[in-house]
Amino acid sequence: MAYLETLPRRLVTVYLPLSIFLIVLLFPFVxxxxxxxxxxxxxxxxxxxSPFWIKHPTLANINKLLFDTDYTxxxxxxxxxxxxxxxxxxFASVLAAYAITRLRFRGAQTVGLLIFLAYLVPPxxxxxxxxxxxxxxxLYDTIWALVLTYPTFLIPFCTWLMMGYFKSIPYELExxxxxxxxxxxxxxxxxxxxxxxxxxxxxxxxxxxxxxxEFIYALTFVSSSENKTVPVGVLTQLVEGDxxxxxxxxxxxxxxxxxxxxxxxxxxxxxxxxxxxxVKE
Amino acid sequence: MAxxxxxxxxxxxxxxxxxxxxxxxxSFLFMLPAAGLLLMFLTYPLGLGxxxxxxxxxxxxxxxxxxxxxxxxxAGDGVFWLSVFNTFLYTLIATVAKFALGLWLAIxxxxxxxxxxxxxxIVLLPYIVPTVLSALAFWWIYDAQFSIISYILERMGLITQxxxxxxxxxxxxxxxxxxxxxxxxxxxxxxxxxxxxxxxPSLYEAAxxxxxxxxxxxxxxxxxxxxxxxAVVLTFSVLFxxxxxxxxxxxxxxGPVNSTHLMATLAFQRAIPGGRLGEGAAIAxxxxxxxxxxxxxxxxxxxxxxxxxGEKDD
Numbered sequence: 001m002a003y004l005e006t007l008p009r010r011l012v013t014v015y016l017p018l019s020i021f022l023i024v025l026l027f028p029f030v031x032x033x034x035x036x037x038x039x040x041x042x043x044x045x046x047x048x049x050s051p052f053w054i055k056h057p058t059l060a061n062i063n064k065l066l067f068d069t070d071y072t073x074x075x076x077x078x079x080x081x082x083x084x085x086x087x088x089x090x091f092a093s094v095l096a097a098y099a100i101t102r103l104r105f106r107g108a109q110t111v112g113l114l115i116f117l118a119y120l121v122p123p124x125x126x127x128x129x130x131x132x133x134x135x136x137x138x139l140y141d142t143i144w145a146l147v148l149t150y151p152t153f154l155i156p157f158c159t160w161l162m163m164g165y166f167k168s169i170p171y172e173l174e175x176x177x178x179x180x181x182x183x184x185x186x187x188x189x190x191x192x193x194x195x196x197x198x199x200x201x202x203x204x205x206x207x208x209x210x211x212x213x214e215f216i217y218a219l220t221f222v223s224s225s226e227n228k229t230v231p232v233g234v235l236t237q238l239v240e241g242d243x244x245x246x247x248x249x250x251x252x253x254x255x256x257x258x259x260x261x262x263x264x265x266x267x268x269x270x271x272x273x274x275x276x277x278x279v280k281e
Numbered sequence: 282m283a284x285x286x287x288x289x290x291x292x293x294x295x296x297x298x299x300x301x302x303x304x305x306x307x308s309f310l311f312m313l314p315a316a317g318l319l320l321m322f323l324t325y326p327l328g329l330g331x332x333x334x335x336x337x338x339x340x341x342x343x344x345x346x347x348x349x350x351x352x353x354x355x356a357g358d359g360v361f362w363l364s365v366f367n368t369f370l371y372t373l374i375a376t377v378a379k380f381a382l383g384l385w386l387a388i389x390x391x392x393x394x395x396x397x398x399x400x401x402x403i404v405l406l407p408y409i410v411p412t413v414l415s416a417l418a419f420w421w422i423y424d425a426q427f428s429i430i431s432y433i434l435e436r437m438g439l440i441t442q443x444x445x446x447x448x449x450x451x452x453x454x455x456x457x458x459x460x461x462x463x464x465x466x467x468x469x470x471x472x473x474x475x476x477x478x479x480x481x482p483s484l485y486e487a488a489x490x491x492x493x494x495x496x497x498x499x500x501x502x503x504x505x506x507x508x509x510x511x512a513v514v515l516t517f518s519v520l521f522x523x524x525x526x527x528x529x530x531x532x533x534x535x536g537p538v539n540s541t542h543l544m545a546t547l548a549f550q551r552a553i554p555g556g557r558l559g560e561g562a563a564i565a566x567x568x569x570x571x572x573x574x575x576x577x578x579x580x581x582x583x584x585x586x587x588x589x590x591g592e593k594d595d
Contacts, residue, residue: 010392018389021382022400025407025467028418031429035421044427051429088318096315105308115315118323120576122524124545125565128552129326129333152323155315183302213411215527216545220553231413235531246421253414264409268402275468276475 029257035250036061043247061247062255065238071252073226074233079259081143081218081229082211085150090203092151093158094196098188100159101166102174112163119156126152127220134221145221146229150211157210158203161274165199166192202274205267209260230256331569333562340556351563361564364542367454368568371543372522375461379518380511382462383469388503390470391477401471408467416531419460423447423532450540453533457541460528469514476510477503519575524568544568 034051035043039058042049049055065071096115100108130149131140139145169192177187193200218229225237234252238245264271301307334351338344355361390401407415422429423446431443446456480503488498526545529535535542535550542550544564552561 014389014392014394017385018400021386021389021466022403025404025463028415028422028463029406029410031422032418046427046432051427051432092314092318095311095313099308099311103304103308103311105305105312108308111312115319117576118319120520120572121323121327122520122545122572124524124526124548125330125568125572126323126326128548128558128562128565129329130322131553132329132333132338132558133322133326148318149322151318155319159315184304184307185301209409215411215413215530216549219530220549231411231527234417235413244424246424246427249417250421253417256414257410260409260411261406264405265402268405269398272401272405272471272475276472 029254032250032254032257035246036254038247040247061245061251064245065248065251065255069237069248069252070225070228070233071230071255074228074230075255075259077143077227078212078229078231078256081146081150082208084147085154085211086204086207088147089151089154089158089207090200093155093162093203094193094200096155097159097162097166098192101163102171102192103184115156115159119153119160121152123153123214123216127216130217131220140221141223141227143222143227143229146214146218149217149221150214153214154207154210158207161203161206162196162199165196169195198270199274201267202270205263205271206274208263212260330562331566333559334566335563336559337557338559338562340553340558344559347559351560352567355560355563355567360539360542361547363539364544364547364564365567367541368523368543368545370454371458371461371525372519375458375465375522376515376519378458378462379465379469379522380515383466384473386466386470387473387477390474401474405467405471407464408471412464412527413531415464416460416528419456419463420447420532423456447533448537450537453537453541457529457532460532461522461525464528465518465522469518472510472514473507476507480506516575516578520572523571523575 034054037057037059038054039056039060042055096111099105100112100115130152134140134145134149137145139148173191173195174187177191178184182190213231214229215231218232219236222228222232225233228237230252234249234256238249238252301310333344335346335348336344337347337350386404390397390404394400421427425443425445425448428443428446430446431440434440435443445452447453484502484506485498488502493501524545525543526549529541529543529546530549533541535546539547544567548561548564548568550561551564552558555561
């Protein structure tokens with residue numbers, strides 16, 4: 001119907017509100033960026049310096065972040081935890097999703113439903129008992145506690161996503177291969193998985209961003225600064241008493257956000273289509 | 282004659298392959314990693330959490346079974362009831378705002394315009410970026426002395442004194458809700474946009490030919506066809522808002538004076554820094570009935586095919 005509308009009307013009803021939405025949604029990131037490069041005397045003197053300009057951009061905040069804190073440790077930890085937990089979860093999820101949708105064992109439907117329900121169990125009711133389990137396994141204050149517990153929310157999500165993908169691949173392809181004498185494992189490795197690569201990419205990005213985002217487990221199961229992840233480290237280690245070093249805090253937030261933002265921007269179409277696909281399922 | 286039929290020799294390797302081709306054996310093996318991890322780190326802790334809620338376990342020592350003592354003491358605990366009130370208020374207002382604004386944004390994005398793909402990609406950013414990190418940006422934006430919002434409002438002559446966003450209970454609650462809505466809008470908008478795009482333009486053209494106004498087209502074409510996806514997104518949104526922890530912990534940690542605690546943050550507060558694992562577990566367990574109700578409601582709602590097809594309830 002858009003072609004029936006006049007330009008001035010469109011400006012007011014579409015472009016104006018849309019611009020306001022975009023400005024509001026992006027502003028906190030812009031603000032992180034501005035604060036990161038601003039020297040303290042400009043930051044804390046609003047009467048003499050406009051908050052929107054940086055007269056003398058500085059790298060001091062970033063310097064402090066990289067060399068006076070454990071920030072690089074946190075980045076490395078978050079990277080290791082996210083990658084390992086993601087691969088572990090995708091491995092388990094692909095096998096489970098294949099068994100549920102293709103091998104159709106007895107009770108497969110029930111298992112599918114249970115996995116969906118598992119996705120609805122929030123970490124904020126699991127973290128207390130999980131903390132006691134982590135302590136008993138001797139994993140407290142190690143990043144392995146996170147690698148092993150993140151699959152609790154990654155596996156249900158990835159399995160659900162992969163089930164949708166497997167269902168979209170015609171079963172006839174596999175039947176032909178079965179008749180030709182291929183084993184189930186050969187079929188999975190040579191036929192189904194190559195066709196499911198878009199699904200695997202989506203599962204990877206989702207699982208990676210979810211792990212990078214995770215907060216409550218990382219806050220509860222790890223206590224030493226050098227074992228923390230970026231979100232927890234920035235929040236708990238960079239705030240010293242009543243003095244907030246806003247420049248470094250915002251630098252930490254900005255650089256902690258970049259890896260997921262960059263990864264997301266490469267696969268944005270994948271991301272959006274599987275996000276909406278998963279909801280429509 | 283029978284001697285002509287020799288049993289085909291099967292190499293041990295092939296025997297394993299054959300055995301693996303048995304559907305049930307293979308299914309069992311395939312389910313093992315996922316089921317193992319979920320049983321160990323999800324089902325078992327879920328049960329353990331409920332059990333801990335009935336004990337007086339503290340950090341560093343085993344507890345004993347104390348029946349409903351935790352729940353009895355919570356029933357008389359003003360801070361607990363405040364957290365329940367906050368949780369419901371937070372969920373209700375944030376969800377309504379997220380859906381109203383998200384739907385509006387989805388409708389705006391559904392128009393044809395230049396740089397459509399880029400704009401959609403930008404819109405999702407708040408949803409991608411770690412919540413705690415964007416919460417820190419909000420914390421800075423809400424700063425009592427250097428808040429950019431206060432600065433702008435003062436320059437515009439709308440206020441004379443900087444607003445204490447996080448120091449007053451009602452301001453702090455509103456500030457948290459705004460941050461939550463900001464983070465939630467993109468998810469709602471993108472999912473509803475996907476729903477909008479499945480609606481055929483010919484329906485709108487037909488409605489326009491019949492003389493339907495903008496509002497009538499929305500009310501009788503868009504709304505009913507969007508209902509199924511709306512229901513799913515709503516369920517997720519309510520569940521995640523109700524159990525939210527990150528935003529509150531990052532921005533107010535439940536303050537000022539416990540006034541912004543949600544059930545999740547209070548459970549953390551009592552269990553981890555407070556050391557009373559049993560009491561924390563009881564608070565977390567108290568969230569379960571609501572979660573079950575919300576899930577069951579949407580599950581049965583979606584089972585109703587008629588409703589899913591956009592018709593009204595009988």
